[in-house]
Amino acid sequence: MTQLGATVTRDGIRFAVWSSSARRLWVSIFDHAGSHETDRLELQPEGQSVHALFVSGLAAGTRYGFRADGDYAPEQGRWFDPDKLLTDPYGIEIDRPYAYHWRLAARRNEGADTASLMPKTVALALSRPMPARAPVFSPGGLIYELNVRSFTKLHPDIPEEQRGTIAALAHPVIIEHLKKLGVSAVELMPVTASIDERHLPPLGLSNTWGYNPVTFMALDPRLAPGGLAELRDAVAALREAGIGTILDLVFNHTGESDRLGPTLSLRGFDDQAYYRHQPDGRLVNDTGTGNTVACDHPVVREMVLDTLRHFVRHAGVDGFRFDLAPVLGRVDGAFDPAAPLLGAIAGDPVLADRVLIAEPWDIGPDGYQLGNFRPPFLEWNDRYRDDARRFWRGDAGMIGGLATRLAGSSDIFGKGGQPASRSVNFIAAHDGMTLADIVAYERKHNAANGEQNRDGHNDNLSWNNGAEGETDDTAIAKARFDDRCALLATLFASRGTIMLTAGDEFGRTQKGNNNAYAQENAITWLDWAGRDQALERYTSALAALRRAVPALSDTHLLTGEPAESSGIPDVAWLAETGAPLAEADWNDPTRHRLVMLLGDAGGGRLAIMVNGDRRQCVFTLPVREGFRWQPAIETQAIDLARPLPGRSVSFTTEHRIEKWQPVFGQSDAEKLVRAGPARAATGRVRDG
Structure with missing residues (x-):
């Protein structure tokens, strides 16, 4: 298909859009302020439903929008209204953020022209594509999910004009923090331009998550006031530090919402083609947001591919996370893992080596994939997420579930003999309770969202040590700290790729709000000044251990078979006595203790001792002649008689006696000790 959008040349600009059912289309040209329409020029059909026009004398920086006319029958999926200014689906930059207004959703002839309410698309002359470079991130690393706006809004060391923007990600203090955590790639929650849901402005709220896009390529001016160059420069600075960038993109729905929603772009061009409809003409709602993008339509499929290529070629990103990804694989409404779009993404020459992450569920039929x-x-x-939370909440019979998750979830990802796990392991994400709130709130507290606490998940698998929200009691604070450490240790001990949401490393809280999408305020802004530095030090120590022990980040599924080179099994599951777990142990609903003994091809071993019981316990580990167990993240000699505290995870590595050296230096050990003595590794040896 011919190139769509605005193509800037030395002599002018070529405008091109696609619509299979519009009778007439125009490009509206605006002054540099975007406030006055100077020309309205009709596009001409070029075949294959493309309408285009070359306008001489225009240059990069031109503000424009489109208009379309045709049948108006919303109940049949036809929304043509020339009074609605439409954003270019291929637009790369807009001149202001979107702001919801009722006139954007007015029926034809019931509202005035919307040009004054709409951002204008800015025509850009793109530079040559960046040289192809392999992604920095590889499976098994640590993904750091962050909301650009919330991440640095309160950071005292970021210049005020940069706070809450993509540019702040390139600041040395941010890169230093990411490196300290061993971050392999940042995953940016949506940075493309989005619009508030219509119910938010009357409540005085705004959507801070950004999962409500209008088009797919244009960045939100609030997050990237410097445009595409700002994203490109931040990606380059992160790459220089060895950190990749993954964009969280939304191709499953748009902010045009249901039949009562605004007409902003795709709906006004060709609603029947861009969105899925039921036989009676109603919009399909597999997303819970009122509409579903028709990703099985050839034009939509090419637009998605063009968007991904654009961010690789012109921003250098390492990969993508796909929100409600089954929508991308739905063909005639049914999910197909071999869907044309999924296959095209994986096989595209530009995209084939990128990191691709699916959120494998939507709310449509057979949506859990x-x-x-x-x-x-x-x-x-x-x-x-759920099994880890259930185990640490103290649910009965979870020892087998925890072991399976620690080992890479072979029950899910080992189908058909697949040798490696494709799991992205996480305890908490942007959607739901924060890691700190999991152990402090048994129930959600979403009153601030204005929906009488009806929104958000009801089953959070969370618990509270003491009165909900209470922080003054020393015993309660310690119990919560220990539980947060245990959850973090479980995550960093898990085989495969792991994901940490920004701020969970230092105890961010949303005061029990588990659906804070509309809280553009201190509920979601990270409190850098008040962060829990002890928890942050502990997280850094865990990250250093994970980097030092390749068996933790290896994605190959464990077999229990010995390696040919060393004769050491890649995993052994032991009771606290040091004996292999028997079938009765696995089936014991009261068992909350476990040792995961990892071996590597070089003959080294790492013992991960999990004490999910509230009582302390002495763990016994098998020893080999010429070797000794030493704490993995402490330098002082191990006290073999000291019991492992309740509600804790401990790491112990095996070293040759004559060559033993601590894994980390004294400074790291001192940091960990200050994080809390309950984190100390321990173990008693036995012959075997």
């Missing part, structure tokens, strides 16, 4: 995407897609694993 965890484990059913094909390689190379990684998948968010909510089974990991």
Whole structure:
């Protein structure tokens, strides 16, 4: 298909859009302020439903929008209204953020022209594509999910004009923090331009998450006031530090919403083609947002591919996370792992080596597809999240579930003999309670969202140590700190790719709000000044351990078989006595203790001792002649008689006696000790 959008040349600009059912289309040209329409020029059909026009004398920086006319029958999916100014679906930059107004959703002839309410698309002359470079991130690393706006809004060391923007990600203090955590790639929650849901402005709220896009390529001016160059420069600075960038993109729905929603772009061009409809003409709602993008339509499929290529070629990003990804794989409404779009993404020459992550569920028929995407897609694993939370909440019979999740979830990702896990393990994400709130609030507290606490999940698998929200009691504070450490240690001990949401490393709280999408305020802004520095030091120590022990980040599924080179099994599961777990142990609903003994091809071993019981316990580990167990993240000699505290995870590595050296230096050990003595590794040896 011919190139769509605005193509800037030395002599002018060529405008081109696609519509299979519009009778007439125009490009509206605006002055540099975007406030006055100077020309309205009709596009001409060029075949294959493309309408285009070359306008001489125009240059980069031109503000424009489109208009379309044709049948108006919303109940049949026809919304043509020349009074609605439309954003270019291929627009790369807009001159102001979107702001919801009722006139944007007015029926034809019931509202005035919307040009004064709409951002104008800015024509850009793109530079040559960046040289192809392999992604920095590889599966098994640490993904750091962050909301650009909330991440640095309160950071005292970021210049005020940069706070809450993409540019702040390139600041040395941010890069230093990311490196301290061992971050392999940042995953940016949506940075493309979005619009508030219509119910938010009357409540005095705004959508801060950004999962309500209008088009797919244009960045939000609030997040990237410097435009595409700002994103490109931040990606380059992160790459220089060895950190990749993953964009969280929304191709499943747009902010045009249901039949009562605004007409902003795709709806006004060709609603029947861009969105899925039921036989009676009603919009399909597999997303819970009122509409569903028709990703099985050839024009939509090419637009998605063009968007991904654009961000690789012109911003250098490492990969993408796809929100409600089953929508991308729906063909005639049914999910197909071999859907044309999914196959085209994985096989595209520009995209084939990028990181691809699926959120493997939507709310449509058969919408839960965890484990059913094909390689190379990684998948968010909510089974990991739920089993880890259940174990540490103290639910009965969770020892087997925890072991399976620690080992990479072979029950989900080992289907058909697949050798590697594609799991993205996480305890908490942007959607739901923060890691700190999991152990402080048994129930959601979403009153601030203005929906009488009806929104958000009701089953959070969370608990509270003491009165909800209470922080003054020393015993309660310690119990919560220990539980947060245990959850973090479980995550960093898990085989495969792991994900940490920004601020969870230092105890961010949303005061029990588990659906804070509309809280553009201190509920979601990270409190850098008040962060829990002890928890942050502990997280850094865990990250250093994970980097030092390749068996933790390896994505190959464990077999229990010995390696040919060393004769050491890649994993052994032991009781606290040091004996292998028997079938009765696995089936014991009261068992909350476990040792995961990892071996590597070089003959080294790492013992991960999990004490989910509230009582302390002495763990016994098997020893080999010429070796000794030493704490993995402490330098002082181990006290073999000291019991492992309740509600804790400890790491111990095996070293040759004559060559033993601590894994980390004294400074790291001192940081960990200050994080809390309950984190100390321990173990008693036995012959075997």
